[in-house]
Amino acid sequence: MATLSSRLPTVANGGFRTNRPKPKNLQSRTSQNFKVSKNRCRIKCETASTEEERRTSRNLLDKASNLLTNLLSGGSIGSMPIAEGAVSDLFGKPLFFSLYDWFLEHGSVYKLAFGPKAFVVVSDPIVARYILRENAFCYDKGVLADILEPIMGKGLIPADLETWKQRRRVVAPSFHASYLQAMVKMFTDCSERTISKFEGFLSMDSEGSDTVELDLEAEFSSLALDIIGLGVFNYDFGSITKESPVIKAVYGTLFEAEHRSTFYIPYWKLPLSSWIVPRQRKFRRDLKVINDCLDELIRNAKETRQETDVEKLQQRDYLNLKDASLLRFLVDMRGADVDDRQLRDDLMTMLIAGHETTAAVLTWAAFLLAQNPAKMRKAQAEIDSVLGQGRTTFECLQKLEYVRLIIVEALRLYPQPPLLIRRSLKSDVLPGGYKGDKDGYAIPAGTDIFISVFNLHRSPYFWDRPEEFEPERFLMPRDSGGIEGWTGFDPTRSPGAMYPNEIISDFAFLPFGGGPRKCVGDQFALMESTVALAMLLQKFDIELKGSPESVELVTGATIHTKNGLWCKLRKRTNNH
Numbered sequence: 001m002a003t004l005s006s007r008l009p010t011v012a013n014g015g016f017r018t019n020r021p022k023p024k025n026l027q028s029r030t031s032q033n034f035k036v037s038k039n040r041c042r043i044k045c046e047t048a049s050t051e052e053e054r055r056t057s058r059n060l061l062d063k064a065s066n067l068l069t070n071l072l073s074g075g076s077i078g079s080m081p082i083a084e085g086a087v088s089d090l091f092g093k094p095l096f097f098s099l100y101d102w103f104l105e106h107g108s109v110y111k112l113a114f115g116p117k118a119f120v121v122v123s124d125p126i127v128a129r130y131i132l133r134e135n136a137f138c139y140d141k142g143v144l145a146d147i148l149e150p151i152m153g154k155g156l157i158p159a160d161l162e163t164w165k166q167r168r169r170v171v172a173p174s175f176h177a178s179y180l181q182a183m184v185k186m187f188t189d190c191s192e193r194t195i196s197k198f199e200g201f202l203s204m205d206s207e208g209s210d211t212v213e214l215d216l217e218a219e220f221s222s223l224a225l226d227i228i229g230l231g232v233f234n235y236d237f238g239s240i241t242k243e244s245p246v247i248k249a250v251y252g253t254l255f256e257a258e259h260r261s262t263f264y265i266p267y268w269k270l271p272l273s274s275w276i277v278p279r280q281r282k283f284r285r286d287l288k289v290i291n292d293c294l295d296e297l298i299r300n301a302k303e304t305r306q307e308t309d310v311e312k313l314q315q316r317d318y319l320n321l322k323d324a325s326l327l328r329f330l331v332d333m334r335g336a337d338v339d340d341r342q343l344r345d346d347l348m349t350m351l352i353a354g355h356e357t358t359a360a361v362l363t364w365a366a367f368l369l370a371q372n373p374a375k376m377r378k379a380q381a382e383i384d385s386v387l388g389q390g391r392t393t394f395e396c397l398q399k400l401e402y403v404r405l406i407i408v409e410a411l412r413l414y415p416q417p418p419l420l421i422r423r424s425l426k427s428d429v430l431p432g433g434y435k436g437d438k439d440g441y442a443i444p445a446g447t448d449i450f451i452s453v454f455n456l457h458r459s460p461y462f463w464d465r466p467e468e469f470e471p472e473r474f475l476m477p478r479d480s481g482g483i484e485g486w487t488g489f490d491p492t493r494s495p496g497a498m499y500p501n502e503i504i505s506d507f508a509f510l511p512f513g514g515g516p517r518k519c520v521g522d523q524f525a526l527m528e529s530t531v532a533l534a535m536l537l538q539k540f541d542i543e544l545k546g547s548p549e550s551v552e553l554v555t556g557a558t559i560h561t562k563n564g565l566w567c568k569l570r571k572r573t574n575n576h
């Protein structure tokens with residue numbers, strides 16, 4: 001029998017499979033699952049070999065937890081497989097690793113018994129598409145909204161559907177082409193500031209090269225904070241070079257958001273906790289510092305408001321505006337009518353959503369490149385030919401195709417966030433998905449769902465060599481049956497085609513989510529990361545300080561390192 005790999009046409013160089021097996025192929029596909037990819041065998045075997053161990057070590061806590069879960073969720077959800085033994089397996093490694101093992105073991109839709117709660121874990125593109133796009137308004141952000149509401153209020157991410165519908169209509173038009181053009185100039189200025197800082201620390205090593213050793217993750221975090229501050233409310237944190245009470249408060253708040261997202265008991269909702277518990281008190285103080293700062297910025301923006309309509313606003317000469325921020329646009333568009341509280345929530349949401357995600361994608365791109373020097377040189381050759389020693393511009397981003405695809409491939413391997421969280425507002429029936437369970441799975445109202453983007457992006461059923469770093473998988477001749485609809489980067493003609501996205505991959509690749517609640521800052525983020533990476537590689541080679549294995553992963557809202565990404569940057573001498 002032909003293996004799945006040989007039956008499906010794939011794009012050149014081990015890329016994304018464009019023709020998926022249809023549900024009617026279920027029988028043959030299921031029987032082939034085990035040999036779908038030799039690469040996967042290692043993981044599959046690991047799962048199989050630990051299976052016995054896991055069974056015997058399953059402890060009372062797990063049994064009690066599973067019993068409780070099943071009771072509370074009204075017995076098993078139809079015929080949905082259940083990942084048992086969850087509680088003990090979850091200790092000691094990031095959640096999404098366990099979810100991946102269970103995906104291989106139980107299939108692409110399964111129920112996770114997790115303490116007194118049950119979660120449905122989805123790793124299937126059809127089911128993901130259904131939840132995110134086709135029936136999007138039957139789901140809200142569930143646990144995520146519980147965690148983020150005290151920080152972001154009714155900002156776009158945690159917002160209930162009614163608020164979201166109004167605010168998305170207002171916020172989305174602010175990411176227009178002239179704004180993005182001005183942002184590229186700002187990304188370049190901020191990246192230059194970072195590069196100059198690195199150059200200031202250079203010293204000669206024993207091989208006679210100019211090098212500097214630093215934690216790139218921390219540096220990317222500062223860079224992303226400066227960029228998001230300027231882009232969203234024209235406030236220069238200057239965190240690359242200094243510390244301030246506002247920066248400390250922002251980091252404190254981000255840290256708390258992160259902590260809450262790894263905690264499944266909403267401790268912050270306990271009565272009086274924000275007055276008694278020290279970390280809660282600190283959080284309240286930090287939030288006040290940021291809110292005061294935002295209120296001041298909003299007040300200033302309102303005082304200098306110019307009344308204009310949206311189209312006129314979008315045609316302004318953003319490149320020469322002193323303040324081209326989203327806040328400026330939002331206030332000018334709505335002026336005095338805009339509710340301060342809502343505006344503050346929106347700004348806070350974008351500050352948090354746009355900071356850590358971008359810092360994380362740059363961190364993992366650097367990590368992957370440091371282990372693949374040939375790919376780093378390929379990117380540098382592109383940068384040298386496009387930029388020479390010059391600065392990045394909006395126009396040249398189009399030509400930095402390989403650098404962009406490095407970012408995209410880093411987002412495939414390390415999606416930020418690795419899980420999308422939803423809760424069903426009504427009872428629903430999830431479609432059968434590619435696995436082809438004809439009737440699908442009925443779920444009751446209030447079901448919590450994790451869409452595992454990590455599993456989708458590393459699925460052996462949809463990617464060749466899913467674990468390998470291959471930006472080339474997206475680089476296919478446009479006329480040779482590559483990804484349908486992928487026309488390369490042309491922001492004026494087709495803004496959505498800046499990167500291979502969820503539409504082109506039919507929800508197997510979700511770097512920025514999908515459906516109505518897709519990331520509103522996707523273009524901003526991709527351009528920002530491309531500029532920052534291009535400018536770093538223009539000047540430096542990246543080497544890891546230790547072995548790749550010594551870089552431990554941890555997750556909160558995003559995937560990051562446990563102790564920083566310590567690298568040696570070597571000044572390039574061959575970049576003519």
Ligand code: HEM
Pocket residue numbers: 156157168349350351353354355357358361411415416417420421510511512513514516517518519520521522524525526529
């Ligand atoms: C590499 C960087 C980024 C990644 C990977 C990323 C990823 C995502 C994803 C996956 C979602 C969907 C969440 C869900 O469906 O639950 C999302 C939503 C969102 N993102 Fe991003 N994001 C990035 C950068 C940004 C930036 C720079 C901004 C703002 C300037 C931003 C603002 C938002 C907002 C406001 C939402 C909520 C949209 C809504 O519900 O309508 N993101 N992001």
